[in-house]
Amino acid sequence: MVRLGLVRDIDLALHLPLRYEDETRIVPIRNAREGEVAQIEGTVLSCEVQLHPRRQLVVVIDDGTGRCELRFFSFYPSQQKAMAVGERLRVRGEVRGGFWGRQMVHPAFRKAEGLLPTALTPVYPASAQLPQAYLRRAIATALTRVPLDETLPADLPPPPVQLHHESRPKGLWNLRESLLFLHHPTPEVSLAQLEDRTHPAWQRLKAEELLAQQLSQCMARAQRARLRAPVLAPSQAADSLHAQLLATLPFTLTAAQRRVSREIARDLARAQPMHRLLQGDVGAGKTVVAALAACVAIDAGWQCALMVPTEILAGQHFARLVQWLAPLLDARGQCVAWLVGGQKKKEREQMLVRIASGEAALVVGTHAVIQQTVRFARLGLAIIDEQHRFGVAQRLALRQKPADAGEDAPEPHLLMMTATPIPRTLAMSYYADLDVSTIDELPPGRTPIVTRVIADSRRDEVIARMADQVREGRQTYWVCPLIEESEQLDLRNATATHAELCEALPGVAVGLLHSRMPAAEKQAVMQGFKAGQIAVLVSTTVIEVGVDVPNASLMVIEHAERFGLSQLHQLRGRVGRGAPASACVLLFSMGDSGHLGENARERLKAMAQTHDGFEIARRDLEIRGPGEFLGARQSGDAMLRFADLEMDGALLQWARAAAPWMLERHPRLAGQHIERWLGGRAQFLKA
Ligand code: ADP
Ligand code: MG
DSSP states (O other): OTTTTOOSHHHHHTOOOSEEEOOSOOOOGGGOOTTOEEEEEEEEEEEEEEOSSSOEEEEEEEOSSOEEEEEESSOOHHHHHHTOTTOEEEEEEEOEEETTEEEEESOEEEEOOSOOOSSOEEEOOOBTTBOHHHHHHHHHHHHHHOOOOOOSOTTSOOOOOOOOOSSOOOSOOOHHHHHHHHHSOOTTSOHHHHHTTOSHHHHHHHHHHHHHHHHHHHHHHHHHHHSOOOOOOOOOOTTSHHHHHHHHOSSOOOHHHHHHHHHHHHHHTSSSOOEEEEEEOTTSOHHHHHHHHHHHHHHTTOEEEEEOSSHHHHHHHHHHHHHHHHHHHHTTTOEEEEEOTTOOHHHHHHHHHHHHHTOEEEEEESGGGGSTTOOOSSEEEEEETTGGGSOHHHHHHHHTHHHHTOTTOOOOEEEEEESSOOOHHHHHTTTTTOEEEEEOSOOTTOOOEEEEEEEGGGHHHHHHHHHHHHHTTOEEEEEOOOOTTOHHHHHHHHHHHHHHHHHHSTTSOEEEEOTTSOHHHHHHHHHHHHTTSOSEEEEOGGGTTTOOOTTEEEEEETTGGGSOHHHHHHHHTTSSSSSSOEEEEEEEOOTTTTSOOHHHHHHHHHHHHOOOHHHHHHHHHHHHHHHHHTTHHHHTOOOOSSOOTTTTHHHHHHHHHHHHHHHHHOHHHHHHHHHHHHGGGGGGGGO
């Protein structure tokens, strides 16, 4: 039960049925219709084992209106005895109306005795270790014990529940009524309303759930407002790192970059920790905004950590930041450090010393940055790039880093960056506790990317086109599919494609990149591609995020149907970063069944039609749901169980308005409400 998260009585009470079985009625056999699940009751006329066409127990029952044959292909002698001639049975199963009369195959049956239940029988999400019957008993017991006192304050405007329920013209359902009802609904209820969760009892639960979630977000915000963060006021000096970086950049910032930089600087100058998400489409230029924020922190005498999801991206950010900042930092006796998993021990130790002494003003790395052994002298700002790739636990760990440095070390400011924008509904719910800055403009001089959806059978044409590009001095990516079950397979695929392209493109330098390669080798291949020595880079999705090679003009994605939309958008964003006209080819294969699923085709078509990351994220959310979108699997944390952000927009609005009011006016009830709904999970919702 613990595995299903069923620890407290309230957890059991909130474990709601998947569906119901109607055992409240007996259907006369004559009226039992084919295809219908029916409960019938009758007397056994015959009970015999047949051997042809295969061994089976065949029982015939009669209720005076008609006969029904019951067939069992596996059975125990005890069951045979229970269905002996003359016994009266209550049988439940799907009616088949074959040529030989009515039949049920493997129906559930028991002796016909006792009263019929008056409520529908719940069917719970169960597991092999936790059988249905056991769960039913545990939940029924929990329901009798669990305190379900009202937590919604009497003076709170009620949630906008639509009361189109015919049979009970009453006001809002309370929690107790709602739960008792949903576990054991009366048979006259509309099953459609139960199934699509529009029944008032369902709506009440959803309202409560959304309120709990909004309350916890409000509380996280209030808690953070009480925390102390270093005041990182911008330096006015002309020789500040910030001013010097701006002066040395090879381009001028876009208006959007300047605006978000100001928003960030304003937060950094406050004594409360920043909690800001910087979103901007692929190629919008987030890195330089992050670098400028780092400069503000360093100018104020603090360290900055930049955490990214892959070693390749870490290497690239490191190279770029070193290029920008190292000469400036050097003059101050400071440096940029870097930390990744596959690093040599000696190098790593050297880095750790520099980080601990404060000599490393900026630390770039993968999640190696949040390991126990990493001690910062004065961490003032933590930046997480491609934040959607990290789990909640990792984000929390980075924020809690200074706690290692001592109890009263201040909290660092937190800046998260993403190219996968958060759709509005999610921004209002899961990210309600987050301030958002958006870069809504691309740097000038970009040429739009042309996207084509092409069948894998035309692979040769695509390779020929690639050869053309290479002849013109352009570079191309070839991304191999993601095969979820096995990294091994991924690898084999990339290796095979690499061999295929080497053969098809004689005299062309074709490189190979995948996640199993040692860090140094990865860096070398990436360097070669950046420097233009490698013309075609075959890779697994390790290049998905952030990689920046402006001369690359063609991106081929194999088995595009296996990728999520946002991921395709990220991959496509690897090209079109410079002046050359760029293209993205989405290769799809028909699959074993000989056709590409309609859904998959729609998705790929959407990619060809739009380049707007927001629109793509919205469709992705529609297709995959928020759990997937938020990377819930990584955090192991359950998302909303009952409410649906799209469908329950009105309830979400209500909860958003109610939460801050309730926290202020009824803090005790608010606490009870969160405890009931979220229990120990509240901590996770903060990150
Ligand atoms: P992303 O937002 O996807 O992380 P990057 O920060 O990698 O984008 O920037 C993409 C490219 O655009 C980089 O080569 C970067 O140097 C360049 N760039 C960033 N800002 C500007 C600008 N204002 N003008 C011209 N080029 C810019
Ligand atoms: Mg980036």
